[in-house]
Amino acid sequence: MTITENKPTSVIGTRLLRREDPPLLTGEAKFTNDLNIPGALHLSVLRSPYAHAKIKSIDVSAALKIAGVIAIYTGKDLQSSWASPMPCAWPVTADMKNPAHYPLAIDKVNYVGDGVAAILATNEVASRDALDAIDVQYEPLKAVVDLEDSLSDKNVIHTELGTNKSYTWPLLVEETPGCVEEAFKKAKYKVKERYVQQRLIPMAMEPRAIVAVPQPFGGDITLYSSTQIPHILKVMTALTLGIPEQQVRVVAPSVGGGFGSKLDVYAEELLCMALSRKHNAPVRWVEERSENTQATIQGRGQIQHVELAADENGKITAVRVRIVGDMGAYLQLVTPGVPLLGAFLYAGVYDIPKAYDFECTSVFTNLTPTDAYRGAGRPEATYAIEMAMEALARAMKIDSFELRKRNYIKKEQFPYVAFSGLTYDSGDHLLAAEKAAKMTDLAGVRAQQKKQNVPGATKLLGLGMSSYFEMCGLAPSRVLASLNYSAGGWEAATVRVLPTNKVQVITGTSPHGQGHETSWAMIAAEKLGVAPEDVDVLHSDTAISALGLDTYGSRSLPVGGVAIALACDKVIEKAKTIAAHQLECATEDLQFANGTFSVKGSPDRALPLAAIAFGAFTAHNLPEGCEPNLEAQVSYDPPNFSWPFGTHMCVVEVDTETGAVEILKYIAVDDCGNQINPLIVEGQVHGGVVQGIAQALFEEAVYDEDGNLKSSNLAEYLVPAACDVPSITTGHTITPSPTNQLGVKGIGEAGTIGAAPTVISAIIDALSGLGVTTMAMPASPQTVWKTIQAATSGGKK
């Protein structure tokens, strides 16, 4: 595998510092809420305090009297503003139930935070003051909070649907009919586990912010939004509002993190646009944090039943999985698809026969809608298979690493056609795991454990691990079609060499912390033989980057970055025809290296790209039929997902008297193929791992039985601080992807996928001598302490 056709410089693979940093470090960068838009009206949204209630009446008369308040709209007032309900782009089954969802509730509210009225005022203070002056009479209804309660249909949320069940999506793969059942009958070892993936709040540090700026006499409208998906948003808002698409421009200024929570089409975006057109004035909205926890999507929310069958050696012979997914009150952009993104990964990194029985049933609850949150379906799946492997190892009384070794897909089996028909392009799980073991000093930790974990000890040492595959780089469009997703998975890039040999790269990806400007410049610099600082990267404005499918699912590099490399190839091809014309030789006689075309065998007959770029601009001497300018555009549809993998290990010390867990050592060995910029790769792993640790130890969206969020701000929802988490030791192996010319794979979600099972398995390992075999997430001191008490008192409470 070579990185590039020509190796002019070695930009790729260096730890180039990020060009994004100076504006962010000096306060120069503009986030959406920093934009100064003269004359903008301020929108505030009155939200339901009930999880489930009928709206009896709304009296806005007192609120309208507040100085500065311009107008107040209810859901009924705006009914005619929408060409269609808010979009769900992933109808996973033909009979999926999807309740109509409008930016403001009409007769009934379905979760705490559901929008009830929109207030427009000349300033933010007046619009917020008006919130308290609106009198809404509600008739509270029984809230459906629990997933199993929802499944029972005792109380149906959307009565027009007749059920709380949105869909059931099966994936049954059997070599011969009934072979799964047969495998379980024959199995020497079986495990049957139940795991709960608690609801999480993505909590990007920048709350959402929006400004819609209309052009009253032209009909155009510009939407500035703290979004991950300006391109998708443009199409979706045009459709939902019935505005011709060419009149909509979406700009994502600096965006302060997303993690999936800004991968959506939100009510407030549609309200700002609709009201700005109604009032012929810009309309802005900024989310408060306690609003963010209710009005922005949440993640996870699954109950998983996992069964493994294994033979006498522990070789897995069948996998059976039943999932109940919590959709929340409505289906947002890709809500129903999240469990499907994990559906193929419940066999993890293991070589299993065609004996796989997966089924997901997703239900509505009276809670904030869920949607994609870092990893989206894949952390859930990886947690389930990895924890089930731990359970199987316990049942067999063997070391779980040994069990994994017996089941890993072997290096020589790649490319590996999995039970599902998907092809895992490359991998070497044993290598990554052994590297992690070495970095952890596995033998040393086990020896220390023997010394330390003696009867009566109160500080117990535990070692945990997980091996993962991340199915990412969304995605081959045809595969998405087979999963009923409404759009494709390609990415677009334009590469333009300007007359002075400076380069513009226009990408359809939309970064919000990932450093695309730096990495994409590195790719173009390497390909074209120019300095990275001579490459400008333009993005996140649909007027500049017209085509794109944005940033999520660890897709930006393996799809968007590869598109840039391909566009560079096209530019080089065109430049080569011009060079051949000017050097009076055949194109086959030319080679391109270090930014210069030269005739093979006569290096003195050469033309630098700079001369060709200027020549293409003047167009004085171009070959017959050659268009002026040096520019190429590519839309690249990847042939496969990208399959990064790795093994994480950690060492914890659990205080049995307090339940406190301290992570003493965390090792992440990840393989994302060739690395464009290792500095950025490591940063992605660090952040991902800590989000996974956060799920394992700290975070949960806690609701009471009436559907009230009890952890609705950053004082109550425990995002870890620096002192709560360890430093992370990263290592890597490099197995280049054979499906793209850069040999790259995604890395944005890998850390999060690997971390939660690593930490929880370590805690269980520490407490195994006390009979602990399960641990709920988050493993707070209280949960750990209670679990120890339950285990040591013989299971009695």
Next chain:
Amino acid sequence: MKVSITVNGKKQESDVEPRTLLVHYIRETLGLTGTNVGCDTSSCGACTIHLDGEAVKSCTILAVQADGTSLTTIEGLAKDGVMHPMQTAFMENHGLQCGYCTPGMVMAAIGLLKENPKPTEDEVRMGLEGNLCRCTGYHNIVKSVLAAAGAK
């Protein structure tokens, strides 16, 4: 109410509503939008600035309480086009990703080193307890602060 506050070395005279938080005065009255707001419970630290040389969360005090003081915001750190060593350390150690918590984190980190010029890793982690970051996992933030301490 009239307030007179020196901001980034420049004396500013403004008329503010008594309920105006210092962070809103900085962002809206002065238009210095580098100081960010990330929560409504004084938990996140994105709005950390220096008030008379001490790192404070500017959402915890009213603008009128800052009357007569001298403030430094993130915009006031670089001198003559050269970034403060802490800013440079964050850049060199990839101590930021999305950059939203960064201004507050940098201000807090400078405050930390002022009190404890040669902190250990644990002291850095404890010292930054009031500033949340969702992107970096803190690893490279801690590294940045330790590097800045070493560079002094």
